[in-house]
Amino acid sequence: NIRNLAMEKVASTVMFPCKYTTSGCSASLLHTEKVEHEESCEFRPYSCPCPGASCKWQGSLEQVMSHLLHVHKSITTLQGEDIVFLATDINLPGAVDWVMMQSCFGHHFMLILEKQEKYDGHQQFFAIVQLIGSRKQAENFAYRLELNGHRRRLTWEATPRSIHEGVASAINNSDCLVFDTSIAQLFADNGNLGINVTISMV
Amino acid sequence: NIRNLAMEKVASTVMFPCKYTTSGCSASLLHTEKVEHEESCEFRPYSCPCPGASCKWQGSLEQVMSHLLHVHKSITTLQGEDIVFLATDINLPGAVDWVMMQSCFGHHFMLILEKQEKYDGHQQFFAIVQLIGSRKQAENFAYRLELNGHRRRLTWEATPRSIHEGVASAINNSDCLVFDTSIAQLFADNGNLGINVTISMV
Numbered sequence: 001n002i003r004n005l006a007m008e009k010v011a012s013t014v015m016f017p018c019k020y021t022t023s024g025c026s027a028s029l030l031h032t033e034k035v036e037h038e039e040s041c042e043f044r045p046y047s048c049p050c051p052g053a054s055c056k057w058q059g060s061l062e063q064v065m066s067h068l069l070h071v072h073k074s075i076t077t078l079q080g081e082d083i084v085f086l087a088t089d090i091n092l093p094g095a096v097d098w099v100m101m102q103s104c105f106g107h108h109f110m111l112i113l114e115k116q117e118k119y120d121g122h123q124q125f126f127a128i129v130q131l132i133g134s135r136k137q138a139e140n141f142a143y144r145l146e147l148n149g150h151r152r153r154l155t156w157e158a159t160p161r162s163i164h165e166g167v168a169s170a171i172n173n174s175d176c177l178v179f180d181t182s183i184a185q186l187f188a189d190n191g192n193l194g195i196n197v198t199i200s201m202v
Numbered sequence: 203n204i205r206n207l208a209m210e211k212v213a214s215t216v217m218f219p220c221k222y223t224t225s226g227c228s229a230s231l232l233h234t235e236k237v238e239h240e241e242s243c244e245f246r247p248y249s250c251p252c253p254g255a256s257c258k259w260q261g262s263l264e265q266v267m268s269h270l271l272h273v274h275k276s277i278t279t280l281q282g283e284d285i286v287f288l289a290t291d292i293n294l295p296g297a298v299d300w301v302m303m304q305s306c307f308g309h310h311f312m313l314i315l316e317k318q319e320k321y322d323g324h325q326q327f328f329a330i331v332q333l334i335g336s337r338k339q340a341e342n343f344a345y346r347l348e349l350n351g352h353r354r355r356l357t358w359e360a361t362p363r364s365i366h367e368g369v370a371s372a373i374n375n376s377d378c379l380v381f382d383t384s385i386a387q388l389f390a391d392n393g394n395l396g397i398n399v400t401i402s403m404v
């Protein structure tokens with residue numbers, strides 16, 4: 001466990017190219033900055049934005065919508081800034097995902113409701129919106145998710161995620177609309193839960 | 203395990219007086235209705251509304267405020283329909299309660315934030331408002347709790363509970379503002395969490 005201080009000093013000043021150089025990135029980085037840059041590098045390919053890691057597709061941002069339309073045909077799209085995301089059969093056991101697309105402001109947004117058991121014996125729902133677009137584009141929007149009924153309202157407002165970063169870390173940090181099964185029951189009607197979704201520009 | 207149908211038939215038609223008869227209730231009830239009535243009987247004495255069952259005080263609604271002022275002197279009161287409930291040191295370990303009073307519309311409301319581990323290894327915060335008043339009076343109001351910051355907002359709107367029913371069952375059913383420790387971190391500033399509380403008449 002002897003540190004080679006000379007080598008460390010060299011490594012801390014040498015610049016490395018980003019691994020997406022061949023895709024067009026011209027960034028040159030210190031060893032210590034490389035991982036973080038590549039994680040958010042705009043030349044990193046986009047992965048399929050569908051929740052769950054079952055689809056391994058990767059490509060450019062321009063190809064994402066045609067991938068969804070051809071490979072994930074079952075996803076419904078609604079037009080408008082203010083729509084209802086209806087999740088049916090929320091009482092189905094196990095981990096389940098509900099997905100919908102919303103089109104407005106010339107952009108496509110993916111709405112995701114996920115039922116998960118992050119903690120043993122405690123099922124929770126996580127709802128979130130991601131833009132089919134870059135992080136920079138996502139900064140221009142805000143979304144609101146709202147559960148309504150029986151003199152109660154639960155609302156979450158935030159900036160949409162970009163599909164480039166994805167929703168997994170946000171769900172993991174509860175940085176989204178989170179509610180448990182008893183709240184879901186309170187707002188559901190016959191096992192179906194309607195979530196009001198409103199997108200706006202900021 | 204032989205059922206005495208004759209006795210059951212008698213029991214199902216005999217009327218019993220409410221156990222709060224001596225306090226003024228004149229209700230007469232079937233055996234099957236008695237428990238539920240007594241639970242919500244307006245002549246049932248009020249218990250101390252402070253969270254946690256440590257104070258065993260009981261009395262009439264008219265005596266509650268003077269009990270709080272004399273025995274629970276440390277509770278702060280703020281005037282106004284729209285105030286900030288500041289919970290300090292939310293990172294303190296274990297189960298913790300924060301309590302405050304809000305006075306408006308000629309009524310007193312108790313604001314409660316509770317940190318609990320309902321599920322093993324998963325700490326959650328529960329925030330709720332109860333009226334120092336009867337269930338009927340509580341129906342005339344609505345409250346809104348709001349966490350704000352970093353381009354995010356979490357809002358819960360509902361009818362205040364009456365201190366006659368208390369908040370334990372609502373917290374148990376998550377029928378209140380619920381958020382976990384990572385969301386608390388997101389909105390907290392230096393370990394202190396400000397919750398915007400707005401009371402309105404409906």
Ligand SMILES: [Zn+2]
Nearest residue numbers: 018025027041
């Ligand atoms: Zn790069």
Ligand SMILES: [Zn+2]
Nearest residue numbers: 048055057071
């Ligand atoms: Zn795919």
Ligand SMILES: [Zn+2]
Nearest residue numbers: 220227229243
């Ligand atoms: Zn009674």
Ligand SMILES: [Zn+2]
Nearest residue numbers: 250257259273
């Ligand atoms: Zn007391």
